[in-house]
Amino acid sequence: MVFVAALALVGCSDDEVPYPTELELELVGFDLSTCSIRSDGELRCWGTGYKGLLGYGELETVGDDEDPCDVGPVDIGAPVRALYTISHGDRCAILDSGQARCWGRGFSAGYQEGTELLPRQGTTLTAERDILQLAGGSDHACALLAGGVVRCWGQGALLGYGDGVDRGEREDLSEVLTTLPDVELGGPAIAIVAGDFHSTCALLAAGGVRCWGTATSLGYGTGEAIGDDETPAQAGDVPLGGRATSLVAGRGSQCALLEDKTLRCWGEHAAYGGLGYGDIFTALEAVGDDETPMDMGPVPVGEPIERVVMGDLKTCVLLAGGRLRCWGDGGPGALGYGPSVSRLYAPPDEDIEVGGPVHSVALSRTHTCAVLDEGIRCWGINNYGQFGLGTSNPSPLFIAFPVDVPFRPSCEE
Secondary structure (H helix, E strand, O other), X not given: OOOHHHOXXXXXXXXXXXXXXXXXXXEEEOOOEEEEEEOOOOEEEEEEOHHHOOOOOOOOEEOOOOOHHHHOOOOOOOOEEEEEEEOOOEEEEEEOOOOEEEEOOOXXXXXXXXXXXXXXXXXXXXXXXXXXXXXXOOOEEEEEEOOOEEEEEEOHHHOOOOOOOOEOOHHHHHHHHHHOOOOOOOOOEEEEEEOOOOEEEEEEXXXXXXXXXOOOOOOOOOOOOEOOOOOXXXXXXXXXXXXXXXXXXXXXXXXXXXXXXXXXXXXXXXXXXXXXXXXXXXXXXXXXXXXXXXXHOOOOOOOOXXXXXXXXXXXXXXXXXXXXXXXXXXXXXXXXXXXXXXEEOOOOOOOOOOOOOEEEEEEOOOEEEEEEOOEEEEEEEOOOOOOOOOOOOOOOOEEEEEEEEOOOOOOOO
16 A cells, blocks of 8 residues: 555755646556546546545456556546545545545445445545645544644544544544544644554644654654644654655655755664665664654765655655655565665665656555656556556566556547
8 A cells, every 4th residue: 555645746846857747747656556647637547446446436457458548537526636545545536626535445435345436426525624635544544724734533542632532433524524623733734644554744834743643653762652642742843853844654654855855764664675774774673763863864865855755665766857766675676776676775876767857756565657758657566557558467577677658648649
């Protein structure tokens, strides 16, 4: 599972590589699928999705023996701004209206087991403010609303309210955001992220990061839960050693990009390398449980970072000129450095040979896709058509170097 809050694109500053206006496309990577969001809000998905998660009802696999363009857009009923996975694999789209529409089989979509409803028939989340972002873990979900307000529902110890009370019922989730109190953060938030485990983090407008949940590696160095009997405001900022400008999350892990363009990472699964601190830490179960990100220092990338994206157990950074580097655990070929490289414990010195400047990148557990001026290139495992090539590529099972994807952003050419 990949949490798209962690993959959301950060707005470009003047010194960053501009987003390619000729593509007008954002890619989002999930566990075994890829989705595209056009600038006009059209959503298309390919790969595979259990119980209709792709958004095409009973059609669970797209792109293995057909062009994704031939299937048509996901019928969601309104233009889409962003797409997320929350809770037990549910998909939620932020709509142009400021509402969110969710579908899937977990508690957060409000479905009974066995249903395969279309997104248009899904649960529509509304609030008195526009919904800007969503994030969710195993048993909870949170929404960032206009004005920097965060509200969460699910298992009480994960919500950050400091009282341990469960909130949100399956039957009334469409209005759950109108009944929830605001999480006490100590300031307005500009981003929220959550990994696959029991934690959520918010980036405040002032540049601080505050995390809560029952995970022991929240970054405070105490190994204790936050938010069950105190609020994130009471816990204060995670010690980073600088002001954060963006925040991403993977499976049980987080990374913050600081103003000086260095990176701090913390969380679970340090032994898989996604945190980037090298093989000296492969024996560690986590970073941030008995040390802080400030104690660890910068992830050794070696040059200024323009943008960071985090997937399941791997992390990628965009450097000046649209150069891309990735590390962590990606499986055969998914890191982009050839078939013999499936895990890197620290950032490599070598750029991935993508074929041109990369403007954005989408990560999943098994594959990676990048948006270039010329189009889309993907690498990794393509066993369910997640590249959109019109084949599941059973032999070889994986593609170790970036290949062109024939998906056309306009689907009209």
